[in-house]
Every structure is written in C-alpha cells, then in structure tokens.
Amino acid sequence: MSEVRTPRDAWNAMKQGNARFVEGAPRHPRQNVDRRNELAHTQTPIAALFGCSDSRLAAEIIFDMGLGDLFVIRNAGQVISDSVIGSIEYAVAVLDVPLIIVLAHDECGAVRAAIDSTGIDAPTLPVHIWKHIAPIVPAVRRVMRSGAVTVPEAVDAEEVGREHLRDTVADLLHSSDLISEAVREGRLAIVGANYRLAQGAVVPAVAVGLPEES
Template structure:
C-alpha cells in the first residue's frame, strides 16, 4: 500500500477514470475525515476530566498521547471507575459524518477481552481488529494498514491475553500431533512458530501468549509502509497483554 507517486495535472474528460491519488482522497473523505518503544508504557496515570457532552477533548494525535489515553482508560476499567465515554447523542450524530480513531487494537476474539471495555473507550475511538490468537492474514493485515495509512492512526497495539484458547490449542496440537477440526488447524499452524519450548505445561502456554504478541508486532513493524511511519515518528506499534485475573493491560517487551 505504498502511496501513489505524484501525477501531472492533466485535464481529463468527464468519463475518465479517477487517478489512484483521487481514489485515495475519495476513500478518506467517504470513510473518515481525516518511534515509540514498547517498553515505554507508563501506567497509573491520573484520569482526565468528566466526559463532555460532545467530543470536546481533542483526539490524541501522537503515539505517546494515544498510549497515555489507553493507559488512563485501562486504569479506570480495572479500578471500577469506567466512564463509558463518547456514547452521547451528540457523539452519535457527530460520528455519522466520519471517524477519527486514535488507536488500532489488534486483539484476540476472546469474549472476555473487548478493547473498548478494557480501555474504557467509546464510539469512534478505537479501530478494533480481532482474530484468534492475533493471527495475521491478508485481511487482518489490510485492516491494520487501513487504520494507519487511510485514517492516520498513530498507534497500533497488539493485545494478547491470559488463558488464550487459540494458543492453548496450538500448543496442544503440537504436543499431541492431533489434527484440529476445520479451519482451527490454520490458526494453530500460524501460532506454532511462536511456541516457547523453554517452558512446560501451563507455563508454556502462558509464555507463548507473550511470544505470539512479540511475533505479530515484529511482523507488522516489518511492513514497509508501516515501518516508514515508525521511522518518521508518526506511528508506534507496541505489544501488550491483558490479564483476566486483575484486568491489567501491561506491556510485552
């Protein structure tokens, strides 16, 4: 998804096909309006002010600002001070004309790990992409790239979680040689390279959860278009885990 090269301003007739640059502009207009390291997460930040009637608070525009907003939201969630922001009638009307999410969260499909809840965010705040075990395929990768390249999102979070069933299935399949049903085997095959053989039993599953986050984060960061934005300081791709036991999201280095 390399940005199109500049084109000459040549007059075209009404039936001429739009240039790739024009198509990208139309896509942005129709669907929106408009190197931080993983170890730099600072938790327990103080919460922001009470939720305004509209979206008066500016959208986080930098990787660091986006990360701080997620940190504050998770703190509210795990301390039972959720605000459920950006659900008002004013915001619902506002988001009809476009979306301006400040973070992409690539997480697992697990029903206990809903990004808008664990980060206490609302309508239009997060672009969420979910696949079992955070497995990347072309559709998932394209969805993440869309958020970054078309919506100018400054932060991507790869979010694994404690007791991941997809990781557990992958570890089990490798250990036993058992073939998993239907397309579940595809998921296990994609997670297999991340399996941490330095641990045994439940510890292997837990270590593999973190290893899979690191692997997917590295795969995303290696994508040329995303890597260019990281070099420019316009994007950070970080890894994190959600712990079911205490609802904490913490960095995976």
C-alpha cells in the same frame, strides 16, 4: 479526543482509560446521542487495536473508550493475516491513527490449541482451525526448546503467549512497508501488551517507536 495527536498521547489516553477500568470507575465516555450523530459521516480514532476475539477482551470496555475512539480488528489468538494487515494499513494511511496496540491475554484458547497440537497423539483439527493456529506453533517450539520440555502438558502457556505477541509485532512490521515507514518517521508506534483477565490490567510487553515521556 482532539487532544490526542502523537503516539505518546494516544498510549497515555489508553493507559488512563484502562486504569479507570481496573479501579472500577469507568466514565463510559463519548457514548451518547450527540457523539453518535457527530460520527455519522466521519471517524478519527486514536488507535488501531488488533486483539484476540475472546469474548472477555472487549476493547472499548477495558480501555474505557467511546464510539469512534478505536479501530478494532480481532481474530482468535491475534494471528497476522493479509486481511489484518490491510485493515491496519487502512487505519494508518486513511484514518491517520498514531498508535497500534496488539493485545494478547492470559488463558488464550488459540495458544492452548497450538500447544496441544504438538503432542504425538494430538487429534486432527478441522483444517481451517489448524491453518489459523499454525503461526503460533513456532512460538510453542521455541518455548519447548528453551525449557527442554517434551510434552505439551509441561509447556508454559503464558510464555508461549509472550513469544507469540513478540512474533506478531515483528510480523506486522516485516509485512507492511507502509506501517514500518510510519514508525521510522515517528508518526506511529506499536505497543504489544497482555491483558490480565482477573485484574483487568493491560500490561505492555514490547513497544516500537514509542518515545519516552518528557
């Protein structure tokens, strides 16, 4: 996608691909033998995408992209870690991507697990699962306080997901001087968005460093 050069170009290309997917008219571009051969020794993705591992969140499909278009990092609940930051820094510093997308979604199991873990009688989770979802719990607590909610069953999971998405974007900027500097210089933008499972639509919720369309 040689026409993609700026953060705005990259986001527009992603929006257009998602629109095709929502309409049920994907083009499945750049997925042939010639493209495969072209990429054998190099890659120039237009964006790095950090999203949830949920099986319904296949990035290249929902954005109607092809081989070599996206540099994808995923884990359950899109939780920031050193390995995630290092992978995204590689995409920015070495692959020169102009855009990072942080992609959350509705009906997220990791968000649900974080909510349920706050219950008084919540069962003990396996240690690695607990360590993984623990960074989502502050978002749960804030939503509970703002709504004067005292039991997990009454917590709005969608609001927790939105809070956690904002936290993730903020943590990414705070944790990486390389990424925050690229944003300040206008070489990089970050878009935090929610994917709607039933509709197939990607809905932006927060954007950093993304200039307005001219």
